[in-house]
Amino acid sequence: MKPPSSRTAFPHRHWQHDGWLAWLLRPLSALTAWHVTRRRARYQAGRRAVYRAPVPIVVIGNIYVGGTGKTPVVIATVQALRERGWTPGVISRGYGTRVGPQARVGQGELDPCHFGDEPALIARATAAPVAVHPRRALAAQALLRQHPQVNVIVSDDGLQHLALARDVEIVVQDERGIGNGRLLPAGPLREPAARLDTVDAVITNRSNGPPAPAHPDGGPRRADMRLEPGAARHLQSGACRPLADFADRTVFPGVAAAAGIGNPGRYFATLRAAGIRADPCLALPDHYDYRRSPFDAVHADAILITSKDAIKCRGLDDARLWEVPVQARLSDPGLFDWLAARLRRAAAEIAR
Structure with a gap:
């Protein structure tokens, strides 16, 4: 039986080395680099509006296109923050759904046709309120209107969604790392590899290989993750x-x-x-x-x-x-205590 995903496996195989396909697509990757740089510059210069929520926001995303294991990290983060006294809510794009002009907000058992599969899974696993909309500012606003007790928002993906201000950025990658290091379509990256140096933490979803240092000097905090089946x-x-x-x-x-x-x-x-x-x-x-x-x-x-x-x-x-089901196990036992401390400082800054 031929796997239906074989057509997507082809580019992923090529993205792991700098072969003929990467060289052929280099001009298109240059256009991607130009677009990414120009867009970020517009936000940094204030020419594009950025929404600042009245509560801290943690963005959990990646720069490698496709799945790297973000959803188990989102679930673990929500559960860990609740254990540390926070009342978290989750926002997401709602991939694969037609949300319309208004964000959708729900809790508990949600219909994946209306919320998306990953938001529905997160809602079931955490019991946290979830809001979905491609414009994450609208999702955050709707979430806080319907659930004013929420005092921290975890964004499922959205690292490249610059219209949403964030206080902590966590990147989830897997053993593929940055592949051949090139931007789409010559490589698998949504942003240049140097973006990893600017985030707050990098979690590597791996099944083998040497462990990453928990918090190297001069860079983001690093941890390994293994997904344990139940x-x-x-x-x-x-x-x-x-x-x-x-x-x-x-x-x-x-x-x-x-x-x-x-x-x-x-x-x-x-x-x-x-x-x-x-x-x-x-x-x-x-x-x-x-x-x-x-x-x-x-x-x-x-x-x-x-x-x-x-x-x-x-x-x-x-x-x-x-x-x-799988559960995320992290090599850094202090990661969520570190995150909670960062969020407390962010909340104090927002309250000023």
Whole structure:
């Protein structure tokens, strides 16, 4: 079975080295660099309006196009801030939805068709109020109107959304790093690699390799992240079973896996590390909408899917679907205490 995401895998393979495709597309990357530099200069010179929220804002984003693991970091950040006495809310673009002129605000179990898959997942996992709109200033304003108790906003993505003032910037990258170091389309970067030197923290989502220093001198705070899978949850019944059951062929003779995320290979590697030999492994396009089931031709007793996919599969009448949730584990135990301290100082500045 040919993966539907194979057309996106082609550029990602080329973006990891400075080969013929990168050289061919260099003139277009020069245009991207010109646009990025010109746009940032306009905001810095005050020629474009910037919204300053009455509460601190943390932006969690990336410069590498596609998925790097931001959503688990957003969830972990919201949970950690609540544990430290904050009342967080979340704003997001609402990718894949037509929001309209007014931002949408919700809490708890949200419809991914109206909010987007990642905001719906964040809302379910954290119980925090969530607002979505492509103009994040409108999302922040709507969030605070409906939930005035919110005293810190976590922005899901939006590192390049310069119309929103922010107090802390956290970049999430993975083992691909900056790829070949070139801007789109010759490389995978939305902004020059030097942008990493200007953010407050860099979290690297990795499964192996040497750990990053927690806080090197003269640069952003750095930490590694590993995504630890939990027990699988049956979509229809809500029953949970340990992952070891899916590695045991006497329990589930045939196990398949599917992932409609930015880097499906990472999810499949997580299952292999748990001893699960899934076949087939169906790599779907990021934000796959599941309006039509991709599982009709899959012969398996169980199909393991990500939490991001599970949010959209609730309407599928398929008893084989099991969600495998993951939790972010960070190498820097002081990261969220550092973040809370930064936010307290920012709140004091805003209150002046």
